Amino acid sequence: MRNRVREQRRQRGLSQAEVAVALGVSRQTVISIESGRYLPSLPLAFRIARFFDLPVEKLFDPDDEEAGT
Amino acid sequence: MRNFIPPRLRRPLLVALAGAVFAVAWVVRGGATWWISILVVVVTAVRVTVVYVRAGQDTDEGALAGSRADERLKLLAAQSWAVAGKVAIAAAFIGLTIAIAVRSSWLWPFALMIGVTLLGYLFGLSNYGVGAQDPADEQAGAEDGAPFPVS
Numbered sequence: 001m002r003n004r005v006r007e008q009r010r011q012r013g014l015s016q017a018e019v020a021v022a023l024g025v026s027r028q029t030v031i032s033i034e035s036g037r038y039l040p041s042l043p044l045a046f047r048i049a050r051f052f053d054l055p056v057e058k059l060f061d062p063d064d065e066e067a068g069t
Numbered sequence: 070m071r072n073f074i075p076p077r078l079r080r081p082l083l084v085a086l087a088g089a090v091f092a093v094a095w096v097v098r099g100g101a102t103w104w105i106s107i108l109v110v111v112v113t114a115v116r117v118t119v120v121y122v123r124a125g126q127d128t129d130e131g132a133l134a135g136s137r138a139d140e141r142l143k144l145l146a147a148q149s150w151a152v153a154g155k156v157a158i159a160a161a162f163i164g165l166t167i168a169i170a171v172r173s174s175w176l177w178p179f180a181l182m183i184g185v186t187l188l189g190y191l192f193g194l195s196n197y198g199v200g201a202q203d204p205a206d207e208q209a210g211a212e213d214g215a216p217f218p219v220s
Contacts, residue, residue, distance in 0.1 A: 025139040026132050038141050 002061045006034040008052045023047055076136040081121040088113025158186045 009019055016034070020027045025044070032038035033048075040048065049056040074082060088109055095106035124135035129145070132138050138146060161182035168176035 026129070026137075026142065027127060028129050028132070029139050029141045032141060041140055044140060 001036065001039060002063070003033065003036065004059050004061070005030075005048060005052075008054065008059065009034075012052070019051070022051055077121070077124045079136040080124060080134050081117045084120050085113060085117045088116065154186060154190070158183060161186070 005019075009016070016030045017027050020030045023030070023044070024047075029038065033040055045056050045060060049059050052059065092106040092109040092113070095109060096103055120134050123131050125131065129142060132142055133146060161179045165176055165179035165183065167173075168179055
């Protein structure tokens with residue numbers, strides 16, 4: 001699943017550590033989410049979406065996965 | 070009570086407690102090997118220091134040692150414990166099988182390990198909600214996939 005967390009964070013000029021503090025997770029978790037190695041839980045995905053003020057489907061795109069199946 | 074202990078101190082205190090209990094066991098045992106308790110205390114002190122220092126680091130290991138794991142780390146820890154449990158029960162099963170084959174009298178620790186692990190697994194299933202499923206919604210049209218109620 002592709003996501004636009006890194007893109008949105010950079011657009012807002014935020015560091016991974018700042019996003020991590022705002023979301024209440026570790027910096028390593030933000031790195032893992034950005035790189036697609038970790039899929040966040042539904043509550044965390046919504047927290048991220050709210051933080052960036054975007055609908056969750058604008059941040060997380062399942063199309064890549066569907067195309068592969 | 071756990072909440073009164075700062076997160077960074079929880080894991081080091083647990084290590085210290087385990088080491089102290091182990092050292093006391095060697096003292097209670099007595100005999101010529103009592104000095105092992107001193108060795109246990111020294112090793113425990115080093116281990117407590119290492120865990121405390123690690124708990125202050127901005128890494129995954131640091132977060133686990135400092136009891137500040139987020140959902141990803143909790144998942145990783147749960148998966149790692151699941152692997153550890155499977156390895157432990159496999160080792161116990163192999164030990165029990167060998168003990169039976171060689172007609173040994175020391176098969177009971179392996180049987181005990183298997184029993185305790187299985188009980189722990191059943192406790193986990195019960196604790197995390199297996200068997201406590203909600204009743205199905207009998208209302209027509211409420212089934213998964215129905216686009217609208219069917220009357």
